[in-house]
Amino acid sequence: MAAEMPGGFAGKILRIDLTNERVTTEDISPATARKFLGGAGLGAKILWEEVPPNVTWDSPENRLIMASGPLAGSPVWGTGSLCVVTKGAMTGGATSTQAQGFFGTNLKYSGYDAIVLQGKASRWVYVYIKDDTVELRDASHLLGKDTWGTQDALYDELGLVGHNLSVYGIGPAGEHLVRFAMIEGDYGHVASKNGCGAVMGSKNVKCVAIVRGTKGVRIQDPAGMYEAADEISYDVRTDPSSSSLYQYGTLPGPTNNYAAGALCIKNYQTNVFPEPDKLTLWEAPNIRGAFEHRRHQCNGCGMVHCHMSIMPAGLHQGEIVDEPESEGLAGCGPQLGITSPVDSTWLNTQVDKAGVDVNEWGWVAGWTIECLEKGYLTKEQVGIDVKWNDVESANKLLQMIARREGFGNLLAEGVKRAAEAIGGPAYDCAVFTMKGNTPRSHDHRGRWSELFDTAVGSGGTIESCGTVKPTEIGLPARVDPFDADEVARSAGVSLGRRQFEDSTGACIFTIRTSLELICRALNAVTGFDYDKEEAMTFGKRIAAMFRAYNLRCGIGPELERPSPRYGSTPINGPAEGQNILPHWDNMRRIYYDLNGYDLETGRPLPSMLRELGLEELVAQIWGTMVATSNK
Secondary structure (H helix, E strand, C coil), X not given: CCCCCCCCCCCEEEEEECCCCEEEEEECCHHHHHHHCCHHHHHHHHHHHHCCCCCCCCCCCCCEEEECCCCCCCCCCCCCCEEEEEECCCCCCEEEEEECCCHHHHHHHCCCCEEEEECCCCCCEEEEEXXXXXXXXXXXXXXXXXXXXXXXXXXXXXXXXXXXXXXXXXXXXHHCCCCCECEEECCCEEECHHHHHHHHHHCCEEEEEEECCCCCCCCCCHHHHHHHHHHHHHHHHHCCCCHHHHHHCCCCHHHHHHHHCCCCECCCCECCXXXXXXXXXXXXXXXXXXXXXXXXXXXXXXXXXXXXXXCCCCXXXXXXXECCCHHHHHHCCHHHCCCCHHHHHHHHHHHHHHCECHHHHHHHHHHHHHHHHHCCCCHHHHCCCCCCCCHHHHHHHHHHHHCCCXXXXXXXXXXXXXXXXXXXXXXXCCCCEXXXXXXXXXXXXXXXXXXXXXXXXXCCCCCCCCCCCHHHHCCCCCCCCXXXXXXXXXXXXXXXXXXXXXXXXXXXXXXXXXXXXXXXXXXXXXXCCXXXXXXXXXXXXXXXXXXXXXXXCCCCHHHCCECCCCCCCCCCCCCCCCCCHHHHHHHHHHHHHHHCECCCCCCECHHHHHHCCCHHHHHHHHCHHHXXXXX
C-alpha cells in the first residue's frame, strides 16, 4: 500500500517543456516531501539533479523552479510565499530568492507544489494556470509593458481582479536579459536575487498567471494548526524584537541602520547623512504619514505593512506607488544621495516596474554617479549626466539599463562586470562580491555579519545572519557586530535556519518566532514530527547542496571575498575605523569548522554529507573511492 501524502502537499510538480510546448505533471513521493519540504529545499534537489555545471544561466537546459511549501494556503500569516531557485545570471551559480503575495497559495489551490520551466519557447508566451488547465498563451501584446502594466493587462484580458489572479513575471529588464532582472508580482512583491528575471526572459516567458484555484489544502491537525497560527501571530505582534516589524514592516530600517553606521550613503563614501535636518523625515511614522495609503497585505496576513500609496505632491503627484521595504528606501535614497523618502518611494516603484533588483540598481547607479563626479566616466560615455539627489536623472539611467540602451548596455551587466570593463580607479569604487552577487542595500562595513554572510553564502544573497531568538540554538542574545570570532560563530551556528524557513511556504517576517513554534505549525499541517534540531539539520542539508552546486560550477573559496570598496574602512560615523578584512581568513575557518566544510576546497566533508542524509552526494563531490570507504 502506497504511503499517504502528508498534509499541506498537493503532491505534484508541474513540468512545462517550453521548447516542445508540452505540459506534464510529476508526483512527489512522501519521502521527498519529508526530506526536502518545498521552496528552497525542493528547488535545491531539482537544481542539483537536473542542471549540470556546463549549462549556462541562459541555456534552455537551465531550470527555473517556482515553488511553494507545505504551509502555503494555511492559516499562518503570509503563506502565499514563492521561492525561485535557478542557476543565476549574476554568479552563474545557485539562486534561492523569495517573494510574498498570493502566488504560493494560488499555486497550491491549483493542485501543485512547484512549477519547473525548462527549455525555451520559440515565441514570447505567458503561462496560464487555472486548476487542471495549463496553457502557453501568446504574450506578444505584453512585450514592453512594465510589471504592473502586465498585471493590469491580464486583469482586463481574463476578467479577474485582486487576489483571484496572481501574476509574476518580468518587466523590460527581463525581456532584454539585464543580468540583475527580477521577477515581480501582485504589485510590489519581488523575487529579486541573482538575476532570476533574466533566466525567465531567456526562456521567452513574460509571466506566469495563476487563477486562485478550487482544490484547497488538506491539513492533518486543523485544531493544532489554528492554535499554532494564533500563537505565532501573537508572538509577532507582542514580542519587542518584532512588534515594530508588525506595525511598520521594514520602514524603520534606514534610521536604525544609520544609528549603527549601516546605512549606505553615496556608494560607501560617507556615513553622514547628506542633509541631517531631513533625517527625521525617514522615521517610519513620518514616511507612512507622508502619503495617503491603504494596506495591501499578502495572503492571510495581518501585518500592517505592504501599503499602496499616492504621491502627495510634485511632478508625480497622484501616481500610485508601493510602500518600499528598507532596502528599496536605501537603494533609491541615501545610496544615491536622495534625501527625500517621498522621492525614494517613487523611484523604488519605477525600479519594481522596470523589473530590476533594487539592491544591484543602487550599486550600479551609485557607482555611475561617483565615477561621473570624479571623472572616471564622462557625460559623453554615459549619455546623460546623473548627479547625487537627482531622482529624475536616476530614472533616466534606470530606463536605459532596463532596455540596454547606450551605456545602459554595459551597466545591465551589473556593477562588477561594468567596473572590470572600465578598470582603473573606477574598479576600486564599485561595491560587489568577487562571486558577482549583490549585497543588500546596507553599509555592511557597519554590520560585519551581513558582509561576511553575503560573501560566503551560496544562494546568491545572505543566508544565515539575522537569526530570530538565537538563544534557542545556543547563541548569545546579542553579538558584538565588530567581534570577528563572535560574528563568524554566529554565522556558522545559525546557517540552516533561513533555508528551513524558505522551504515552508511562509514569509520570514510572519514566522518571526521560535523554531519550536514554527515546527508545531508545520507538524500540525503535515503530520510530521519535526523539532528544532531536525529543522536546523534540514536547513544545513539545503545549504550544503547549494554550496556543493556552486563548487561544481567552479565557484570556490577564492571568490568568497568582498571587492575593495565593499571591504573598505568607514572614514566616519559609528563604524569609523572598523575593518573586517584582517580577520577574514580566521572567520572563514571558524565558519567552515562549524559546518563541516573542508578549509582548502570549501567542499562539505564526506562525514558531514552522511550526517545530513546526503550520502548520494559523496561520490559526486569526493569520488567513488571515498564514497566506498568509511572516511
